[in-house]
Amino acid sequence: LAKTTQPISMDSYEGQEVNITCSHNNIATNDYITWYQQFPSQGPRFIIQGYKTKVTNEVASLFIPADRKSSTLSLPRVSLSDTAVYYCLDHSGGYQKVTFGTGTKLQVIP
């Protein structure tokens, strides 16, 4: 059973910044926080990963507070092609026994 909690769905207009928050209260000291993106009928794709504070790459930013019990994925200026399901991963079952959870279905509207 997934131990992460994130909104089931979100809508956003093109060009807006989207923030998706995930709570992971059982995160272990050594575990990283990982987010994936999945398009319909495709396998998930790694987006970003962090341990604490803020991480930024060409796709997104990840904000992690000091207690690490939650994280926020930030997608700047979304486009229609960002419509997908976004998963925050739970590693509390063991370092390879990862749980994906239900994810957040993001719908970008023109």
Added chain:
Amino acid sequence: ETGVTQTPRHLVMGMTNKKSLKCEQHLGHNAMYWYKQSAKKPLELMFVYNFKEQTENNSVPSRFSPECPNSSHLFLHLHTLQPEDSALYLCASSQERFAGATYEQYFGPGTRLTVT
């Protein structure tokens, strides 16, 4: 190109059939995974292999039988499946994981399985 390929992409089989799904990774990874994704359900981890050895079996029924002959190839042998086994089966690979290391899995496109 993700570096992880899966064949076939689509498979329809009867409940008495025996079939196999194949996964191959070209990324030099040592860990491989099978996942099941049913409609409207989260991705479920099925099996994990590290250096060809099975290290996780997530309470998967015995009608699913994995095989990992080497670090680049992973099979899922299917027999006497049920209609509720119809799903998207995804293979993934990663570097082997140890405490404190980062973690990233590379997924294949999946095999869409329909059991009739």
